Amino acid sequence: MVKKAVESIKGLVFDIQRYSIHDGPGIRTVVFLKGCPLRCKWCSNPESQDIRPQIFYIKSRCMGCGLCEKNCPDKEVKLEHDGLKIDWKAANRGDLAWTSVCPTGALGIKGIYMSVEEVLNIVMKDEIFYRQSGGGMTLSGGEPLMQPKFALGLLKMAREADISTAVETTGYVDRKVLLDAMHYTDVFLYDFKHWDDEAHIKYTGVSNKKIKDNLKILAEAGANIMVRTPLIPDVNDSEESIRKIMEIIKEYGIKKFTLLPFHQYGSGKYASCGMQYDMKDVKPHSEKQVAKLFRIIEDSGFSSEF
Ligand code: SF4
Structure with missing residues (x-):
């Protein structure tokens, strides 16, 4: 027990x-x-x-598809010509499950329960x-x-x-x-x-x-x-x-x-x-x-x- x-x-x-x-x-x-x-x-x-889960972005893996920008709940991520612009504070505050839309693994989460x-x-x-x-x-x-x-x-x-x-x-x-x-x-x-x-x-x-x-x-x-x-x-x-x-x-x-x-x-x-x-x-x-x-x-x- x-x-x-x-x-x-x-x-x-x-x-x-x-x-x-x-x-x-x-x-x-x-x-x-x-x-x-x-x-x-x-x-x-x-x-x-x-001590909380957080977003991790590997720029070299990003193919610029824009799926993350479309799926992030509060516009914390913006796709620009040289990769993502991330509002880190705001992005790390909420539920990060939406990052799974990234098809290349450029965007992911550090920290799982x-x-x-x-x-x-x-x-x-x-x-x-x-x-x-x-x-x-x-x-x-x-x-x-x-x-x-x-x-x-x-x-x-x-x-x-x-x-x-x-x-x-x-x-x-x-x-x-x-x-x-x-x-x-x-x-x-x-x-x-x-x-x-x-x-x-x-x-x-x-x-x-x-x-x-x-x-x-x-x-x-x-x-x-x-x-x-x-x-x-x-x-x-x-x-x-x-x-x-x-x-x-x-x-x-x-x-x-x-x-x-x-x-x-x-x-x-x-x-x-x-x-x-x-x-x-x-x-x-x-x-x-x-x-x-x-x-x-x-x-x-x-x-x-x-
Ligand atoms: S979903 Fe992934 S590959 Fe597509 S723009 Fe966002 S980070 Fe880059």
Whole structure:
């Protein structure tokens, strides 16, 4: 009865990626949940931020048939010579079902409601790979713990099926939810983006205080934690900055730390969501620069292995 109740909990999912090898140990299925309390300027999943379903427009797929303009309920979409002009705010406010008229998939929705059971059925398809590689299911986002009932339901049911679990978190979450999740999570991939609070607020929109406090408490509670810092040019990529982060997490007793080098893979998605991207001119670090920082991490006694 309880199992059935958990299986029927619904949550908002914007992607499920199978065969991932970067989001925890082994081969994994990553379930991306919508909603995030942070607004990092370098976010590679801008479609994750809003906790409601939203329109996603891929201009290169648009053949200019005008069906969307004819079918949108309140004229939020207008076909012009160089593609659609979308009133994003108005368009995302209502029911988005009309977008299904698009014959090419240029216009679609990011975020669909799925039950725990539906997600688990997809996750279980690759059970054999998890067993062979030490992989499993990773919850990501956005911030997956912003949908606590759904996230906890997924973690519980995966545990019940003996599937290893990982949670990628911003740490900017309700502490009780985080500690509840700990009971069903094999490894937390915990982002710590900047040691300096002022800089943290400037680049992510929120203070790092809650993130640090939660990290400390999670570590003291005995959780298995890999701290990850997205390495952003001219934001937190100095040797001093990395050393400051290591100082803090060492104090919490954390032994696993890694960097996520900056990339531009998500940049095209901003336009597809009607959002502005401020980092298009930022160049990723060279391999040599990244390797130097990884050496410092290793020399400081941290492991980058899950
Ligand atoms: S329905 Fe699709 S293909 Fe046709 S104009 Fe609209 S977005 Fe483009």
